[in-house]
Amino acid sequence: MFARDQRTIAHLDLDSFFVSVECLHDKSLLGKPVLIGADSDRGVVASCSYEARKVGIRSAMPMRMAKQLCPEAIILRGNSGEYMEKSDEVTEIIREKVPLFEKTSVDEFYVDFTGTEKFFGAMKLATELRQRITAKTGLPNSFGLEHQQDGEQGGHQYREA
Numbered sequence: 073m074f075a076r077d078q079r080t081i082a083h084l085d086l087d088s089f090f091v092s093v094e095c096l097h098d099k100s101l102l103g104k105p106v107l108i109g110a111d112s113d114r115g116v117v118a119s120c121s122y123e124a125r126k127v128g129i130r131s132a133m134p135m136r137m138a139k140q141l142c143p144e145a146i147i148l149r150g151n152s153g154e155y156m157e158k159s160d161e162v163t164e165i166i167r168e169k170v171p172l173f174e175k176t177s178v179d180e181f182y183v184d185f186t187g188t189e190k191f192f193g194a195m196k197l198a199t200e201l202r203q204r205i206t207a208k209t210g211l212p213n214s215f216g217l218e219h220q221q222d223g224e225q226g227g228h229q230y231r232e233a
């Protein structure tokens with residue numbers, strides 16, 4: 073992790089990542105409760121759509137419980153190879169634009185905008201990066217921006233979805 077003082081860092085997150093990748097192939101999934109994971113007694117939810125989260129389903133929940141909460145949910149086994157490929161695509165888009173970033177999971181990145189100096193300059197760049205990722209991959213994403221100076225406690229924070 074970066075030192076947090078005097079840094080402007082955007083935390084960028086791909087929204088409902090696995091489900092969003094599935095929606096690229098099958099638009100009929102959009103707006104529906106979709107669960108990714110094994111549909112078995114010991115299966116767990118690896119990822120779920122916003123509509124599934126609305127009824128209380130969460131990642132890592134037993135699939136059996138998720139099905140009780142939402143019997144009409146669409147359950148997909150998922151394709152980890154393809155998720156990795158899409159994640160790499162996003163990584164390359166970030167790498168093209170920003171010299172310093174850290175990938176902390178398949179769908180999470182910390183991007184350093186220090187040096188753009190002003191908070192609103194960093195916000196503009198982060199917004200452009202977010203839009204570029206969506207335009208090139210079709211994947212929705214959001215970011216939160218944090219800027220801290222020496223001695224400052226909370227810093228400025230802003231979240232864009």
Ligand SMILES: [Mg+2]
Pocket residue numbers: 085086087088089179
């Ligand atoms: Mg995510």
